[in-house]
Amino acid sequence: MPEQSPTRFTMVPARRSDEPTARKRARRVLGALFLASGLSVVAVVIALADGSSEPDLSKVDPQGRDLAHMAAVNHLAGQQQNVPRADSFDPEEAMEQAPAGRNAPLAYRSLNWVGFSPQHFGSEKLGFTDFEVHHFLVVLEGAAGAPTQAPGTQTSGTPAPGRSPAAPRTPGTRGTPTESPVSPAAARQATPPPSGAPSGAPSGAPSGGGATPGASPSPSPSPGGGGGVEGTDTPPSNVLQLDVPVLLDPKGPRLAAAPAFSIWKRGAGEVGGRGDYTNYRGLTVEVSDATKNQILLWAKAYATGDSAGLLAVTGDQNGDHRYVGLSGFTLPESGRAVQIMSAIKAANGHLIVRVRVLLARAAPGGTVPGRNGGEQRFTTFADFDLLVGARSGAQPPILAWGPAGSAAELEPYYNALGS
Numbered sequence: 022m023p024e025q026s027p028t029r030f031t032m033v034p035a036r037r038s039d040e041p042t043a044r045k046r047a048r049r050v051l052g053a054l055f056l057a058s059g060l061s062v063v064a065v066v067i068a069l070a071d072g073s074s075e076p077d078l079s080k081v082d083p084q085g086r087d088l089a090h091m092a093a094v095n096h097l098a099g100q101q102q103n104v105p106r107a108d109s110f111d112p113e114e115a116m117e118q119a120p121a122g123r124n125a126p127l128a129y130r131s132l133n134w135v136g137f138s139p140q141h142f143g144s145e146k147l148g149f150t151d152f153e154v155h156h157f158l159v160v161l162e163g164a165a166g167a168p169t170q171a172p173g174t175q176t177s178g179t180p181a182p183g184r185s186p187a188a189p190r191t192p193g194t195r196g197t198p199t200e201s202p203v204s205p206a207a208a209r210q211a212t213p214p215p216s217g218a219p220s221g222a223p224s225g226a227p228s229g230g231g232a233t234p235g236a237s238p239s240p241s242p243s244p245g246g247g248g249g250v251e252g253t254d255t256p257p258s259n260v261l262q263l264d265v266p267v268l269l270d271p272k273g274p275r276l277a278a279a280p281a282f283s284i285w286k287r288g289a290g291e292v293g294g295r296g297d298y299t300n301y302r303g304l305t306v307e308v309s310d311a312t313k314n315q316i317l318l319w320a321k322a323y324a325t326g327d328s329a330g331l332l333a334v335t336g337d338q339n340g341d342h343r344y345v346g347l348s349g350f351t352l353p354e355s356g357r358a359v360q361i362m363s364a365i366k367a368a369n370g371h372l373i374v375r376v377r378v379l380l381a382r383a384a385p386g387g388t389v390p391g392r393n394g395g396e397q398r399f400t401t402f403a404d405f406d407l408l409v410g411a412r413s414g415a416q417p418p419i420l421a422w423g424p425a426g427s428a429a430e431l432e433p434y435y436n437a438l439g440s
Contacts, residue, residue: 079149083137085267085274092265096280097159100123105267106276115279130162132263151269152277159286160259179364226271260285296426297363297375304365308374310410312417313361319407319419320359320378324352335434336410336418351383353400362404371420373428377402384415406431 028219102112117124135158143149262285268277299305303362310315316335322330323346331344352358362375382399404425410418410433 028346029117081139083153083155084269086134086137086155087258088274088276089137089153089265089267090134090157092276092280093155093157093263095247096263096265097129098126098130102276102279104276105273107270107278109280110276127159128162130160131158133158133162153267153269153274154212155265157265158261159282161259161261174210245437246297257285263288285365298365298373298428299363301365304367306364306366306372306412307373308361308364309412309417311415312372312374312412315409315417315419316361316374316376316407317359319422320376321352322346323422324350324378324380326350331436335437336416336420337434339434339437341439342434344436345438347380349383350380353379353380367408370410370412372412372417373431374409375406375425376405376407378405408433408435 034127050366088104092102095102095104101116135156136154137155140152140154141149142152213295228377262283263280264283266277268275319328319334321327322334326346326348328344328346332342333348335344337344358379362377364372364374367373380401380403384396384398405422406428407419407426408421408428408431410420421431422431423435
């Protein structure tokens, strides 16, 4: 009998599944296909969403910021650009030569960098060109650049010489100001407690209870008032945006073209939102006369830099703590010098009180010149958040203070400085 070839194969018939098993396998295959197609659709949606959103530039370090700032300064000064530039940009052609050989500079009050936009232009086939467009906020000065006021609007600012600043509006009083006079005795007569009060807690979450919220304030024009601009979409005329294009070259950033002015749009918009915690209506509370007097003492000590007065009004018993106020300011003799804007119950039986203080730059010798004689000095309102403790006590301590909006981080003796 001949030997079988080692390359000879024996064919074995395949075992076929019965009909129920085949149906199960078919369902599994179809399910896997449907799942894969669904996941692909989700992936496409996520990719499109990520691609359409603005890039997160919080951790991106711009390469051409310093160069852009120098170019912005040169541009506003009317000088020819002397910074590293692209080959395609000729600074001489971008200069309009004045008759005297030098252009007049633009009078501006401040120049601030406010961000940048990365630009990645081109294609895989032709190559890419990378830019950074740096944005600067330019605030003009002079009467010609003063902000225009739309009809029915009110602006805030320093009162003109010889004119007293109008009192700010108080929540729940339909435009009637809540005033705290300079003397504690008069404070009980001239400062009605606010009925529309705010909320906030030093730990970030207010707690407290069933105080009846007052009426919400309705915006009303007030000549020379201390409020913000009422609803308008018109950008301020004394503010411009300066855009500086920077080419990202392998050898370093280069000025790509002449800077250009554009409209500053971020400062315009309709009035909206509550910034004094009055949106927490269930936690509003009236401020007692004792609390008003303590706030008055705090305002005077803070404005004049009275460290001993600040230590006393806080009730801090730690001998290593000290407190420091402003230097070179004073509290004017005015019924509007200290105003209680709103108040709310906070955690641990404390209060958060929004206070408006009138600050005046002190004249040599520590006095403020009168309105009828002498030089007029800088005067402005400033809003603060105060953390007040033991609201039912005879002398509630002013435990902490900070700028308006800082109530969430205020804790007892937050402002203390160690020895």
